Amino acid sequence: MLRINCPHCGEREHSEFTYGEDANRSLPATDASLETWNEYVYQRDNVAGEHMEYWHHALGCRTWLKVQRNTLTHEISWVGLPHDMPPSQTEAQS
Amino acid sequence: MSGFRHGAGRLGDKEIAFSFDGRNLAAREGDTVASALVANGIEVVGRSFKYHRARGVTSCGPEETGALVTIGHGATAEPNARATMQLVTPGMEVSSQNCWPSPKLDLLSLNNVIGSILPGSPFAAGFYYKTFMWPAKFWYSFYEPTIRRAAGMGKVPTDADPDVYDRVNSFTDVAIVGGGSAGLSAALSAAQSGLRVVLMDEHAEFGGQLLNEAVNQGNLELEQWRLDTIAALEAADNVTLLRKTICWGRFDGNTLAAHEIVDGKVRHNYHKIQAKKVIIAAGAIERPLVFANNDKPGVMLASGARKMLNHYGVAAGKTMVVFTNNDSAYQTAFDYHDQGVTVSAVVDSRQKPSAQLLAACMERGIPVQTQSVVTKAKGWHGVRSVAVADLAANGQSVGQTRSIACDVLAHSGGWTPQVQMAAHGGTPPIYDNQIAAFVVDQQAEDTWSVAGAEGEFGLHAGIDQAVAAAQAACQALGASGGDISKPTQDIAGELNIQPLWRVPAKGKQLIDIQHDVTSADIVQSHLEGFVSVEHMKRYTTLGMANDQGRTSNVNALAIMAQCQGQSIAETGTTRFRSPIAPVSMGGIGGRELGEHFKPLRRTPMQEWHERRGAVFVETGLFRRAQYYPLAGETIDDAYVRETAHVRSKVAMCDVSTLGKIEIVGPDAAEFLNRVYINMFSTLPVNKARYGVMLREDGIVFDDGTTSRLAEDRYFMTTTTAKAGPALAHMERCLEIDWPELKVRVSSISERWAAMAVAGPQARATLQKAFPAMDFSNEGFPFMGVVHGEHNGATLRVLRLSFSGEMAYEVYTEADHGEAVWQHIMDAGADFDIIPYGLEALGALRIEKGHVTGAELDGRVTLGDVNMEGMASKKKWFVGKNLMQREGLQDAERPRLVGLKAVNPNEAIQTGSILVTEANAGAGADKQGWVSSMTYSPELNNYIALGFLRDGPNRHGEKIYAAYPLKGINVEVEVVSSHFVDPSNDRVKG
């Protein structure tokens, strides 16, 4: 079982969560082109390695979480709220 | 093998009675079924899977391949129990399997003869696949019944199992898998840290290979160390000891799955153990050697024969021959000899066993035949002699055979570390030439493999590894594991093995004894082109039986590597998967059986419906009232009556299952404008509006009604099925896409009871029930919301209609639901009110042309359900962009229509295909489908909703609803989906 450390609830097993989606995309402008929207809705990278994704703590606090998971090892290296960033990326930006 | 009770072993002398195939036998307390059968001189315990070869006890552990028995009878019978893992209990009934009429005289063993004459016989490698190549009728008439009787193991009970099984969830700091010398040492070291420790072992007694050691031959210090260590662990509060518990899988995050045989009030426990650190001390399993008839009763693994004698006090036979390719089996010869059993020879395939071993044999007068092999075990039911021959120096051939009489052959082909638990983490095992077996080199940050499981067979060296791992695990958790004192006596770990994968001689050489897979089958699968070990495994079914390849895997890989002319390392091993041992379905199911299989959601009025005699239907986790039959009524009678009653008088339906979501905050209106296709910011307070949501891809997601309770507060209802997904969708939008919106959404589904009161007398009924509220058309118009109170219950009444009649939805707190429901029923008595169920609700909405999940099936667009006009052009909403896609705007798309059977009494089948010609075949032009149907009492006609290409422009056309699977062809007229009151006057009256 994956264990996800929810910022609100602490470490819980993954059966409480629902996988949401790839967290590497952001909503296009409402008037963006059909191609842009198509890209947003349908195109995903199939990453082998570190992947940022959204999980919903559906049977817990019901918060949507951002989870950094290694798709090869299932190791979860970071969990935050949707608009947080992992410390490594925060440092890189500052 | 003619075994007998010989000495005390570790068991006391308390006798218990049990039976085998109806014979009453004596066992000692602590005996397994296997040791008790051998003690009673029973050689043949059952027959094999395919060939019905006689089988006896081959080991004393989980690797047992021969003695599979059925325990008990009737509903609680357990087939395929490994006799070596099952303790005898007083009065236990044990039966042999796969033999008729008896294990000694088995008529189905004819398969054995056929199988050896014809290489293409039904039971050779790949027989499952090849038999399917026969004509299909052969399968049903001949193969299926014949093979079913001839092959397979035991019989599954057909009655429901009355026993209780349970599930245990636990958390621990350090979990130790395997309770031999290494596991005990690791546990004792970790216990001193104060951390929580779990130690589990599949046997009833902790000790592992220590239990193979004699207790009456100067090994008392070793035995005392074992007992002292167990006692120290028993005394520690922070240690949990699980006996008869097999850890069968290790999953992400060190979640362990284990199966415990309790045999108390609960039969089995399924443990889910969340461990921070795991130490794998699962030990190693002895491998058989591969020679002809190596499955004959009397052929035992040397370690099993040794434990049989030293632990259970049972000699496996009167005269023993030992056959080995390594050092470890010599100790079996010594122990049997030293306890007075004749050992006629040690047959060693190696040219030069160590001088030390040879001297020890010489001292005892045991002849050693080096560079020699057993080519065949001989005897009718059990071994009576073995054929022995010199092995050529190149190992490719044998010389003349000579015969040695014996009734037990103890053999050893080396040792296979139990790497499954380590390999479950994803680390592939690697081949170690030193021990001729696969090991997992795993000393990860949260998992350690130690001792036998890691290929280290020495006693002291294994304990040192185990303690080092325990200390590392404790340290990683911020604590410190202690030191332990080792026993003075060491046991050497060097095998000095020289692999002998297969004796180069003729005869049936079993690799996987349980599945009757022979060395010839492996060679045949190679000749037929199976290159990958994974394919060979599936083709031959090797390693798929109870022992999960423990004894067969390495031997098979070695033979395959020889065929391919490459090293074993290059051939590799199959992937290790859980469960690594048989696990009862009862254990996995636990108490989640029958009505506890899933949770039951009850509406606040559930008991009222039960008292009223409703028939219920499962919808998701709810059990909803489907109809309320009067005496003698069928379901069709009842729903037609209830439907007509709504249209003529008044009736009430429990709609508490609807999803109810409160949306609160200053940006609530803007939020709803974005998630709904239509405008909600313009909705006045105390008004309701029907709304539709799309998915991002432009497909219809859900519909429902939302009312505005205040400027910043809305009350949304969703369909029953989409209550969860709709809430999750809105939460996602708010948290991920639009964090700037100040809005909260909360599910209040469980807090509110809901009831729909519908029919021409609905207003009169509610006015009488709640006289303080104004139900007049002026005071409470269609789509209005009115608030009230009744006996302390809050009333929120919405004037909405799903049925097409004048109707109201009454909401109240769940606690008051039944009282308010009863109050309305009482008030409505004057107007002849009745309850109506889900079936009538469905008929009413089809008559009215309202869509539900049957239509909104995740494939339809707004246009498909004739709702494109509802989409606001003044604002953006979710799905607006991609709904513009060419394919979704295609004029050729099937659109919602009503369908009316031309013959009013001919039912239209849901799922029918719409075609223009009668009796259409597969090549017909399929123009649409039927999504839902009902009998309409209003029209006295069967009607349906469906999707038809260009449907709205084809009203009046007659087409066919075809259901070729059932040969149904119904002529239907295309009509508007609004069968009843298309101008919608009734709801507004």
Ligand SMILES: [Zn+2]
């Ligand atoms: Zn949470």
